[in-house]
Amino acid sequence: MSKRSNTIIFYCLVVGVLGGFLLAPLAGVFGRAFWFTGTFDPSLFLLTLASPIVQTACTNSILLAFLSLAMAFFIAVPLAFIVSRYTFFSRSLFSVLVLIPMMLPPFVGAIGMTRMFGQYGFINLFFGLGPIPWLTSANIVVVALLQALHLFPILYLNISSSLSQINPELLEAARTSGAKNARVLSDIVLPLAMPGIAAGAILVFLWSLTDLGTPLLMGFRNVLAVEIFERTVSINTDPSGSILVIILMLTTIFLVLIFKKFFAFETATPSRGQRTVSLKQPSLPANILMSVFMWCVVTASILPHCGIILTSLAEKWYFTALPTEWSFRFFGSALSAQGMQHAVQNSLLYSSVATLVDVILGTYFAWMIARKKIRAAWAIDALIMLPMALPGIILAFGYIATFSGTFLDPLKNPIPLLIIGYSIRRLPFCFRSAYAGFLQTGPEFEEAGRVCGATPSTIGRTITLPLISAHLAAGALLAFLFAMLEVSESMVLAVKEQFFPLTRFIYALLGKIPDGEYVASALGVICMIILGSGIALASAIVGKQLGKMFRM
Amino acid sequence: MKKLEIKSVSKKFGTVNALLDVSLVLMPGELFFLLGPSGCGKTTLLRIIAGLETPDTGSVLLDDNNITALPSEKRTMGMVFQNYALWPHMTVFENIAYGLKRRKTNTKELHTRVGDILDKTGLSSLSNRKPTTLSGGQQQRVALSRALVYNPEIVLFDEPLSNLDAQLRGELRAQIRELHAALGITMVYVTHDQEEVHALAQRAALMMNGTILQVDTPPMLFSKPNSNRAAQFFGRRNIFTVSITEVSQTITTVLLGSCKLTLAHKENASALNSTITLLIPEEKIILTESKSHETNCFEGTIISLEISSQTKVIGIQIHNIVLYALCLNSASYHMSQALFVEIPCESVWIIPDE
Numbered sequence: 001m002s003k004r005s006n007t008i009i010f011y012c013l014v015v016g017v018l019g020g021f022l023l024a025p026l027a028g029v030f031g032r033a034f035w036f037t038g039t040f041d042p043s044l045f046l047l048t049l050a051s052p053i054v055q056t057a058c059t060n061s062i063l064l065a066f067l068s069l070a071m072a073f074f075i076a077v078p079l080a081f082i083v084s085r086y087t088f089f090s091r092s093l094f095s096v097l098v099l100i101p102m103m104l105p106p107f108v109g110a111i112g113m114t115r116m117f118g119q120y121g122f123i124n125l126f127f128g129l130g131p132i133p134w135l136t137s138a139n140i141v142v143v144a145l146l147q148a149l150h151l152f153p154i155l156y157l158n159i160s161s162s163l164s165q166i167n168p169e170l171l172e173a174a175r176t177s178g179a180k181n182a183r184v185l186s187d188i189v190l191p192l193a194m195p196g197i198a199a200g201a202i203l204v205f206l207w208s209l210t211d212l213g214t215p216l217l218m219g220f221r222n223v224l225a226v227e228i229f230e231r232t233v234s235i236n237t238d239p240s241g242s243i244l245v246i247i248l249m250l251t252t253i254f255l256v257l258i259f260k261k262f263f264a265f266e267t268a269t270p271s272r273g274q275r276t277v278s279l280k281q282p283s284l285p286a287n288i289l290m291s292v293f294m295w296c297v298v299t300a301s302i303l304p305h306c307g308i309i310l311t312s313l314a315e316k317w318y319f320t321a322l323p324t325e326w327s328f329r330f331f332g333s334a335l336s337a338q339g340m341q342h343a344v345q346n347s348l349l350y351s352s353v354a355t356l357v358d359v360i361l362g363t364y365f366a367w368m369i370a371r372k373k374i375r376a377a378w379a380i381d382a383l384i385m386l387p388m389a390l391p392g393i394i395l396a397f398g399y400i401a402t403f404s405g406t407f408l409d410p411l412k413n414p415i416p417l418l419i420i421g422y423s424i425r426r427l428p429f430c431f432r433s434a435y436a437g438f439l440q441t442g443p444e445f446e447e448a449g450r451v452c453g454a455t456p457s458t459i460g461r462t463i464t465l466p467l468i469s470a471h472l473a474a475g476a477l478l479a480f481l482f483a484m485l486e487v488s489e490s491m492v493l494a495v496k497e498q499f500f501p502l503t504r505f506i507y508a509l510l511g512k513i514p515d516g517e518y519v520a521s522a523l524g525v526i527c528m529i530i531l532g533s534g535i536a537l538a539s540a541i542v543g544k545q546l547g548k549m550f551r552m
Numbered sequence: 553m554k555k556l557e558i559k560s561v562s563k564k565f566g567t568v569n570a571l572l573d574v575s576l577v578l579m580p581g582e583l584f585f586l587l588g589p590s591g592c593g594k595t596t597l598l599r600i601i602a603g604l605e606t607p608d609t610g611s612v613l614l615d616d617n618n619i620t621a622l623p624s625e626k627r628t629m630g631m632v633f634q635n636y637a638l639w640p641h642m643t644v645f646e647n648i649a650y651g652l653k654r655r656k657t658n659t660k661e662l663h664t665r666v667g668d669i670l671d672k673t674g675l676s677s678l679s680n681r682k683p684t685t686l687s688g689g690q691q692q693r694v695a696l697s698r699a700l701v702y703n704p705e706i707v708l709f710d711e712p713l714s715n716l717d718a719q720l721r722g723e724l725r726a727q728i729r730e731l732h733a734a735l736g737i738t739m740v741y742v743t744h745d746q747e748e749v750h751a752l753a754q755r756a757a758l759m760m761n762g763t764i765l766q767v768d769t770p771p772m773l774f775s776k777p778n779s780n781r782a783a784q785f786f787g788r789r790n791i792f793t794v795s796i797t798e799v800s801q802t803i804t805t806v807l808l809g810s811c812k813l814t815l816a817h818k819e820n821a822s823a824l825n826s827t828i829t830l831l832i833p834e835e836k837i838i839l840t841e842s843k844s845h846e847t848n849c850f851e852g853t854i855i856s857l858e859i860s861s862q863t864k865v866i867g868i869q870i871h872n873i874v875l876y877a878l879c880l881n882s883a884s885y886h887m888s889q890a891l892f893v894e895i896p897c898e899s900v901w902i903i904p905d906e
Contacts (some may be wrong), residue, residue, distance in 0.1 A: 015568075057834070334670065414799045442635075442637075444633050444635060444637035445639055446604075447604050447624070447631075447633070447636050447637065448631065448633060448637040448638075448639070448698075449603070449625075449639075450603070450624040451602055451603075451624055451625075451629055451630065451631040451653035451708075452603065452625075452630075452650050452654055452697075452698065452702070453625045453628070453651055453654035453655055453702070454625055454650070454654045455625055462650075464640055466641045467639070467640070467641060525641070539774075
């Protein structure tokens with residue numbers, strides 16, 4: 001294939017896939033918001049903007065995101081600094097455990113939290129504290145804490161990945177120039193790690209800002225994501241949902257621009273032959289202190305998981321710290337629940353097809369951008385990474401706005417749009433991981449193959465793919481796992497039960513059967529086992545590079 | 553053995569001219585060097601020869617066949633990369649055998665040829681090892697073997713020794729020289745290291761800012777640079793702009809500072825009072841304790857001494873100029889010492905105007 005035709009295919013794919021299923025739906029939302037009467041009319045947009053409910057929702061959403069970010073920072077920054085610089089007891093075990101919070105299945109996390117921190121939950125009863133209402137319903141701090149405990153690993157991975165890339169010689173140069181540890185930290189380490197910190201911070205902020213599951217389950221409903229969700233049913237008659245989506249989108253863009261203005265986003269790639277940071281051996285008291293801190297964080301962050309596991313195994317658990325009778329029967333009920341098999345099949349189908357699409361497209365886009373001199377590569381890179389910051393609910397809303405009444409109408413058959421939506425939102429994982437693989441292997445391996453007489457397809461098969469396969473596998477694994485955990489699009493697009501994926505099924509199950517909470521917890525445990533093995537595998541394959549996949 | 557010809561090749565990266573109308577002819581079996589500072593375009597030219605870059609204009613001819621549009625994989629060239637580019641997922645044997653496999657060489661012959669080259673380069677015992685477990689020198693030998701094993705028509709070297717220590721560089725230079733002598737293949741070698749040029753090159757092209765300044769043998773490049781820029785690249789210090797004070801049928805006299813310097817060079821009478829640029833090679837200057845000649849012998853004082861492992865460079869103040877002379881380390885000189893400097897008139901090189 002000639003270079004020209006390859007470039008044409010690339011641009012066609014970019015326009016077709018990202019233009020058609022990312023930009024067009026967003027444009028569709030704009031259309032419904034501003035052209036609902038047939039002509040351009042911003043009056044309703046301004047009216048909605050002035051509404052006290054919307055203003056409160058905006059304030060609550062932003063406040064919630066800031067709170068979550070602050071809490072995540074408080075947890076992740078010391079963790080990353082300690083893990084990247086020191087060796088301490090159980091360090092290797094900790095590096096796996098710290099990823100567990102990411103695999104909290106949606107909705108059931110709240111069950112686990114209630115079981116642990118409820119008025120008659122484990123903490124109060126076990127320590128004899130009395131019925132302290134730790135979780136006052138609709139409390140913004142509790143919602144933020146839940147989100148922070150779920151999202152801090154993203155910040156942790158970004159920061160530790162950044163720290164691991166800092167050439168130790170730069171720190172040594174500062175020390176030989178007379179800088180003390182604090183100076184080295186403030187003048188060298190922090191500025192160099194800032195892209196990683198900023199990239200992680202923006203993701204945590206946006207994921208919290210647009211999170212639907214936690215506020216919905218905790219009853220904290222006056223936030224933008226929940227307001228939008230509640231308006232999806234009336235999308236064709238009421239433009240206020242579209243207007244809220246635009247407000248959320250503008251808030252997102254505004255905040256991303258602010259972050260970009262104040263923090264450099266260039267990611268430093270380690271130079272060739274760069275030494276790696278050697279870990280310091282702390283003194284015994286410091287070692288113990290670090291280990292205790294780590295275990296406190298891990299314990300706090302996995303409390304919801306413990307709550308879910310205990311609930312799934314509890315035959316009888318009323319007003320006692322731990323269940324009084326144990327049973328596996330809810331696992332049986334979960335596996336035999338009506339529609340369960342179908343939901344698992346749906347989830348596997350949507351996630352695996354979406355992952356396959358992501359691997360193919362992500363690798364192709366990454367190859368073109370990393371290896372070919374593509375015009376406006378930075379813009380295409382930004383466009384591919386956009387879904388990382390784009391809330392699922394916005395995209396799902398956009399799909400309904402754009403494709404209702406067409407052959408892709410989600411009300412008739414949401415499967416194509418669910419798969420497309422899953423793919424578009426997880427494309428950044430596969431793209432970034434393949435891109436990192438291409439950058440890390442460098443073009444000279446392929447050039448050496450060409451000089452030796454190999455054709456481009458042989459080079460791809462015998463040199464490029466084996467060298468970047470670990471990156472591809474890790475990207476695919478993360479894309480698959482996050483697709484399996486997908487909430488927003490599933491909630492909005494999968495309306496009929498026959499199309500429910502697992503997460504939507506769990507949500508439906510909670511309010512449907514008497515033992516819903518227990519059965520959902522059992523399903524949650526099954527999800528956790530699958531996700532935990534996946535993330536541990538991804539972490540083992542790419543190590544500290546895992547953080548790079550969460551970079552915008 | 554193939555003749556390689558570069559015809560008016562230009563290449564631009566964005567707004568930067570990497571190569572500007574470069575032309576070269578390499579004789580069959582020649583060990584030819586592309587020499588120049590970083591960013592002068594030498595690696596770009598090598599990559600164009602390899603087919604890894606396409607020139608914007610101009611052509612590459614191999615034995616008069618135009619191969620400009622021929623993809624790299626069809627050119628039958630071997631290349632040794634600066635960072636070796638050994639595939640980390642393959643063993644030493646697999647790395648070397650790769651080019652033969654692409655040429656569908658039968659298994660028996662493949663094993664024989666890889667075995668031969670492993671023997672020649674002393675890598676036989678490492679054939680099952682992965683490249684990452686090898687030292688820099690061993691990796692470079694694997695890269696060299698991989699480039700030679702399928703008998704390429706041209707072998708290209710992109711600063712192959714720049715990552716090695718002095719001793720290994722010396723050993724590998726000797727190995728490349730022996731291989732070139734034994735195989736007689738046309739080789740193109742990119743470097744910025746003048747020592748490497750002196751040690752290996754039959755001819756070299758000095759490149760700067762995307763153009764070729766001079767093509768010649770190493771001794772000629774070094775002692776008779778064709779431009780001020782070339783002289784400066786070779787680290788020449790005794791470059792002076794002087795005015796012609798006297799011309800005759802056999803000699804020319806110029807004013808070097810306040811000293812009259814006679815050159816074995818004919819100038820036209822019209823050149824009188826005009827200025828020329830001179831290079832007085834440091835290694836040609838003779839230092840004596842007493843005045844040996846009436847012409848071109850000046851008294852001076854040592855004002856600097858730069859000592860290296862085998863030689864020393866002595867800075868001598870002669871009236872209002874400073875002249876640098878090279879001598880062996882064994883010669884004993886000290887600061888502020890008075891001595892005489894003799895400049896053989898035939899050793900002075902007049903640098904042509906650019």
